[in-house]
Amino acid sequence: MADVDETLKRIESHKGVIGTILVNGDGIPVRTTLDNSTTSQYARLLRSFTALASSAVRDVDPQNDLTFVRIRSKKHEIMVAPENNNLLIVIQNPCE
Amino acid sequence: PELSPEGHPDDIFPLVLTSATQELFGCRADEDVTEKSPYKLLQKDDIVLDMRTRAAVSDFSPVKQIVLDYPEEEMLLVFDADFTHGQSFYLVLTPEAKNRILKPPEIEATEVFEAEVNKPPQPKHWISLGSEKEIGEDCLKETREKALHNNTNICIITLGTQSSSLICLLTLLLALLSPCPHQLKLQLRVDRTFRMPLSFSDHNSADAKDSHVQCAPYQDSRFSIKKLQSDRGTQAVPRLQSKSCQTLRMVPKDTFTQYEPRVFSVEELETILQDESLKNCCATQTPRILHALQQEEIMNVFIDDWKALGTGLEAGDWSGQASDSLVLHQAFADQRFSKDKKISCLNWHPTIYGKVQHFKAISSEEPALSGPDPALIVFYSFSDPSNPQLLLECPDDILAFGFSPSNPNIIVGGSVNGQVVLWDISAHVIYLQDLKDNKENTTPVARFCAISPVESRHKAQITDVQWLPQTFEVQKKILPDYSQLRIPSAEKLKPLEDVNTKLFVGMEVKHFTNPKFGNRPTTLATIFSYMSARKLWLHPPKFLYNQCFYLFQNQCTFFSQTHDRTLAIKRICIMCMFIPDESGRPHSAKPLLCFNYHWRVNTMQRSPFFKDIILTTGGPTFAIWKEGAVEGPLVASQYFEHECTAGCWSLSRPAVFFIGKEDGSAEVWDLLKNTSEPLQVHAHISNSKITCMKPWTASGEKTFALLRRVCLIYSLSGRFYTQTTIEKYFELETESLKNYLKGEDGCTKQNKKMEEVKRQMVRYVFCPVQMGTLVQKSKFRSYGYTRLRGIPVKLNLLKSE
Numbered sequence: 001m002a003d004v005d006e007t008l009k010r011i012e013s014h015k016g017v018i019g020t021i022l023v024n025g026d027g028i029p030v031r032t033t034l035d036n037s038t039t040s041q042y043a044r045l046l047r048s049f050t051a052l053a054s055s056a057v058r059d060v061d062p063q064n065d066l067t068f069v070r071i072r073s074k075k076h077e078i079m080v081a082p083e084n085n086n087l088l089i090v091i092q093n094p095c096e
Numbered sequence: 097p098e099l100s101p102e103g104h105p106d107d108i109f110p111l112v113l114t115s116a117t118q119e120l121f122g123c124r125a126d127e128d129v130t131e132k133s134p135y136k137l138l139q140k141d142d143i144v145l146d147m148r149t150r151a152a153v154s155d156f157s158p159v160k161q162i163v164l165d166y167p168e169e170e171m172l173l174v175f176d177a178d179f180t181h182g183q184s185f186y187l188v189l190t191p192e193a194k195n196r197i198l199k200p201p202e203i204e205a206t207e208v209f210e211a212e213v214n215k216p217p218q219p220k221h222w223i224s225l226g227s228e229k230e231i232g233e234d235c236l237k238e239t240r241e242k243a244l245h246n247n248t249n250i251c252i253i254t255l256g257t258q259s260s261s262l263i264c265l266l267t268l269l270l271a272l273l274s275p276c277p278h279q280l281k282l283q284l285r286v287d288r289t290f291r292m293p294l295s296f297s298d299h300n301s302a303d304a305k306d307s308h309v310q311c312a313p314y315q316d317s318r319f320s321i322k323k324l325q326s327d328r329g330t331q332a333v334p335r336l337q338s339k340s341c342q343t344l345r346m347v348p349k350d351t352f353t354q355y356e357p358r359v360f361s362v363e364e365l366e367t368i369l370q371d372e373s374l375k376n377c378c379a380t381q382t383p384r385i386l387h388a389l390q391q392e393e394i395m396n397v398f399i400d401d402w403k404a405l406g407t408g409l410e411a412g413d414w415s416g417q418a419s420d421s422l423v424l425h426q427a428f429a430d431q432r433f434s435k436d437k438k439i440s441c442l443n444w445h446p447t448i449y450g451k452v453q454h455f456k457a458i459s460s461e462e463p464a465l466s467g468p469d470p471a472l473i474v475f476y477s478f479s480d481p482s483n484p485q486l487l488l489e490c491p492d493d494i495l496a497f498g499f500s501p502s503n504p505n506i507i508v509g510g511s512v513n514g515q516v517v518l519w520d521i522s523a524h525v526i527y528l529q530d531l532k533d534n535k536e537n538t539t540p541v542a543r544f545c546a547i548s549p550v551e552s553r554h555k556a557q558i559t560d561v562q563w564l565p566q567t568f569e570v571q572k573k574i575l576p577d578y579s580q581l582r583i584p585s586a587e588k589l590k591p592l593e594d595v596n597t598k599l600f601v602g603m604e605v606k607h608f609t610n611p612k613f614g615n616r617p618t619t620l621a622t623i624f625s626y627m628s629a630r631k632l633w634l635h636p637p638k639f640l641y642n643q644c645f646y647l648f649q650n651q652c653t654f655f656s657q658t659h660d661r662t663l664a665i666k667r668i669c670i671m672c673m674f675i676p677d678e679s680g681r682p683h684s685a686k687p688l689l690c691f692n693y694h695w696r697v698n699t700m701q702r703s704p705f706f707k708d709i710i711l712t713t714g715g716p717t718f719a720i721w722k723e724g725a726v727e728g729p730l731v732a733s734q735y736f737e738h739e740c741t742a743g744c745w746s747l748s749r750p751a752v753f754f755i756g757k758e759d760g761s762a763e764v765w766d767l768l769k770n771t772s773e774p775l776q777v778h779a780h781i782s783n784s785k786i787t788c789m790k791p792w793t794a795s796g797e798k799t800f801a802l803l804r805r806v807c808l809i810y811s812l813s814g815r816f817y818t819q820t821t822i823e824k825y826f827e828l829e830t831e832s833l834k835n836y837l838k839g840e841d842g843c844t845k846q847n848k849k850m851e852e853v854k855r856q857m858v859r860y861v862f863c864p865v866q867m868g869t870l871v872q873k874s875k876f877r878s879y880g881y882t883r884l885r886g887i888p889v890k891l892n893l894l895k896s897e
């Protein structure tokens with residue numbers, strides 16, 4: 001637990017990070033810095049999105065796999081790192 | 097009735113009755129008596145009374161006698177509206193007339209019709225008009241009586257029916273033959289066949305041709321009527337077609353609903369977080385996340401800088417002229433503070449925009465003459481060109497200053513006596529932003545908040561100050577063996593909370609005499625360690641030692657140029673590139689590359705678009721260098737009449753740079769257009785020489801030239817080339833330079849003797865390249881020159897392709 005916490009703290013202290021969410025294999029957020037409703041919304045939406053992206057990548061090349069997803073929007077950038085059905089979601093403000 | 101000689105019947109007498117009389121007797125015209133009821137019965141006594149009262153004046157006076165003789169009591173007065181008898185009234189004189197008038201005799205309306213006696217009409221005697229003749233002709237009359245025959249000498253002649261004429265002949269013959277014709281009664285005997293009993297049979301007349309004559313019936317066309325019109329009836333019958341369609345009904349279906357997010361309880365959370373897989377996941381993914389975060393922090397990869405720079409007019413590849421000229425935008429001068437002073441450095445305030453404000457650092461050049469005026473950094477704003485907004489008090493003349501990029505309220509300045517001064521203007525920044533009115537009408541003055549102590553100051557003038565980013569590591573090194581010329585490079589860029597811990601990184605410049613260069617003292621600079629650094633360049637004024645440093649990003653190379661003006665006539669400028677190693681031993685650095693540059697370099701600036709393209713101006717030339725292209729400058733200009741005293745790249749156009757001259761003219765050069773002459777020359781924009789040029793991109797582009805006493809701001813806008821063309825240009829330039837030098841080496845082998853003779857002189861390689869298209873052969877021209885009494889003279893055209 002300490003490792004996870006420490007890792008997440010490192011990420012959260014980076015410049016521009018708005019929030020981090022750690023989602024486990026069932027799609028339930030385990031660790032989050034945002035409020036509950038936002039967290040659940042992000043977890044739900046990004047889980048399906050990541051699954052779709054992963055299936056797209058593997059459809060093209062079955063030996064390939066999805067490693068990282070970055071969604072850049074006008075206001076911020078959402079980064080999703082999938083691993084073993086877990087998701088690490090980070091939302092960052094781009095600096096400009 | 098008979099008419100009297102006057103024209104009216106005897107029974108009546110026309111009267112004129114005055115209105116008084118009319119009123120008296122109640123027979124006013126058109127009121128009491130009208131056309132419809134013209135009769136008025138007057139009492140005889142009244143008339144007599146009136147006659148007596150009024151005597152001759154009375155209207156009744158002409159009929160006086162008659163009235164008196166009148167047998168009855170009432171007399172009739174008739175209103176004669178039509179004046180038939182001459183006057184408006186007439187009086188009826190006799191009772192019979194009165195009766196007659198009042199009661200007209202009844203007209204017998206029912207006339208007795210005579211009843212016609214119903215008598216049958218009597219036959220009249222007929223008069224013959226000759227018509228019995230015609231009737232008689234048509235009547236059939238027996239002319240003789242019918243004959244009776246009995247059997248007395250009757251000769252019976254039997255005749256056939258064949259010929260009737262024969263019968264007549266025979267009859268005549270018999271009649272003649274008989275002795276007593278009148279007694280002979282001719283008796284015709286019918287044929288025996290006729291005497292036989294008759295039997296009738298049918299006979300068709302059509303069997304024999306001539307047995308009958310017939311008039312065949314035929315259709316007479318006169319009696320056939322062609323029917324031209326016939327009544328018809330029409331009925332519009334709609335064609336009906338039954339159709340049907342079926343809509344697809346989409347039934348909305350919830351894919352999922354969530355009323356409440358599923359949450360783990362605390363114990364579950366703890367167990368999950370202890371899970372190895374989760375830890376692994378975090379551990380493996382964290383570096384990626386950090387990397388991505390850092391990338392985001394560093395730069396925005398999605399911005400297209402070129403598109404962001406260009407406006408609508410300028411987008412795209414363009415090959416026109418820069419049509420706008422340098423327009424004097426603003427001149428800043430202040431009588432109190434900037435009089436008789438020279439401007440040594442100039443900077444735009446990085447964040448206060450709107451009225452773009454800028455700094456001026458003013459140092460007094462003639463302190464003896466103008467008195468002990470304090471040196472000042474003056475803030476000017478565009479809204480008020482003659483009054484400075486803020487003054488910063490300096491301990492001594494400031495030659496260079498700069499804003500801290502992370503906190504524009506911190507300003508560092510380097511003074512001529514080697515001290516570094518720091519100002520914090522956060523209290524005064526409201527003046528700059530025009531938020532607070534200056535009621536006292538005096539310019540606020542801010543004192544410095546920190547200054548390096550006199551003991552540990554630099555030994556020579558600080559010619560440039562730069563802010564370095566936070567990632568610098570600093571090691572101080574003191575080399576007591578050499579006279580040190582320390583140039584402060586910067587403070588660290590830190591967030592505001594760490595501003596108190598300042599570290600000075602000193603650049604040491606070592607003087608030593610190097611026999612390789614023939615007893616001319618040269619200077620080299622050593623640097624301290626650092627990690628990744630920003631670009632650093634020092635702006636050297638025309639003082640003894642000018643040094644320009646470049647720090648190459650991520651590779652820690654120095655690009656420094658030292659100028660050494662010695663008492664000797666000859667001046668040698670050396671461009672050195674340093675690469676210190678990672679361990680950070682500063683004094684082991686060696687110059688990577690040395691160029692001999694003849695004149696003092698006063699500007700060395702990297703192109704804001706290319707990391708490795710450097711513009712240098714010095715003496716009467718300027719040159720463009722590329723790091724890595726160690727052979728020489730990519731482009732070196734011709735020798736100008738006047739010294740180039742300032743230069744800067746355009747911030748928005750990669751191929752454009754500005755050169756300021758000693759005679760006060762500014763030139764706009766465009767590499768892609770023409771490398772041998774400026775695009776635009778704005779001559780004599782100031783009286784004195786241009787000492788500093790700093791570009792700033794506001795709306796459009798502004799550059800301003802800094803002069804001796806007055807700061808002028810010019811605005812210039814034009815078009816720009818896309819980055820790719822410039823890149824290609826520089827690539828081609830590099831290649832051509834290499835190629836040329838290879839060829840040059842071959843050439844020099846031939847001219848080795850000449851080389852040795854000219855060893856003292858510096859040869860330049862000219863590579864002006866005409867770039868019409870990107871795939872063009874470049875022309876090479878090389879000039880050799882020599883210096884005769886300090887004046888450069890072009891020797892000849894050595895080689896051209």
